[in-house]
Amino acid sequence: MVDAAPRVERRAWDRGGEETHTSQRIRGGLVYVPSVKRIGWLALGWVCFAIGVVGVVLPGIPTTVPMLFALGCFARGSDRVHRWLIEHPVFGPPLHRWQQHRSISIRAKVCAVLMIAASFGYITFWSSVPAWGVGVIGVMMLIGLIVVLRTPHDVAEESAA
Helix, strand or coil, X not given: CCCCCCCEEECCCCCCCCEEECCCCEECCEECCCCHHHHHHHHHHHHHHHHHHHHHXXXXXXXXXXXXXXXXXXXXXXXXXXXXXXXXCCCHHHHHHXXXXXXXXXXXXXXXXXXXXXXXXXXXXXXXXXXXXXXXXXXXXXXXXXXXXXXXXXXXXXXHC
């Protein structure tokens, strides 16, 4: 006797408990369905990660915000890639600190303040940016400075010092 409805299984790692048809790809004995949402979150995460990596070497392109966005996208798209980013030797520690405590290290705060000041000095005195552009950039940098300075720093760092 043939079943009218196709056989349905649940994925072990599926958060929502969605049902999938057995005709879909099977990996390791479990039904694996790359949903459009997962692929979208992964793609957006990799784009944000790439922008963050470029921001490490190019002045004027942020690193922190794209890395935080990448972390959030990977958390929704792939546990494996999210774990890889958290355990990354360079980007992992500050991202882990942010995810666990919503804090920024004092060292990172000092670096951020110095880089903002140096960048604004360069733009103001040595670049050909018009005055209105310097004003707009200055306001954006001031907002970033306020966010960095208002964000708590590590409590563990304070007690260790």
